[in-house]
Amino acid sequence: MTEEQRAALGEDLATWIESLGLEGHLTEAGLPTFRREGGRARWVDPGTGGDLTLAQLQEVEGLLRNEGSEPEHAVPVALVVLRRHAQLRVELLGSPWHDYASLAELRGASLESTRFAVHKAAATHRLLVVPVDERSVVPAFQLTGAGELRPDLAPVLEPLLAARMDPWRVWAWLVRPVALLGGLVPAEAAADPDDADLVLHAAVRLAERVSAGS
Structure with a gap:
């Protein structure tokens, strides 16, 4: 039985x-x-x-x-x-992103200098780098057409990355509509001077919740 x-x-x-x-x-x-x-x-x-x-x-x-x-x-x-x-x-991962090689090509720079620049920007919380298997992926939304850092997005990234928020969660929050922003997409709204302060405020609030463990 x-x-x-x-x-x-x-x-x-x-x-x-x-x-x-x-x-x-x-x-x-x-x-x-x-x-x-x-x-x-x-x-x-x-x-x-x-x-x-x-x-x-x-x-x-x-x-x-x-x-x-x-x-x-x-x-x-x-x-x-x-x-x-x-x-x-x-x-x-179905959206545009770069690895070191493709970003170096876009920038017209060497692989080593690009890797160093990415590490430096990530260490200062100005660039989101997402680990995928054994690769480091740089989501393209945070870069200009020439592959440089978007200056309007750096203030938004800093509190989120400094709070050690999961990189996947950071990526998702930045590229999808957010209720606190009235359905705006943070990565897009940050480029609009009329919405930039609101996006920054939302990012800071989210970072505070992450740091508090909620």
């Missing part, structure tokens, strides 16, 4: 996770994963590589269904958040 319960629970959890499209985010969330073998779900203990026991599967179920007052209708919030973050990263 225990084996039947284990198989039934494993299949129920796997089908549920698949229906939500979250199966690819289990590892990132630090949870056991499953794979289909002969159409049946096999849950694997990441430590031993062996099958999860019934008790372990019940523990996984408790972790996944711990949100909401009705567990059978719960949604694994942590996995949903991870999926949203992954989708956001794909969206942001």
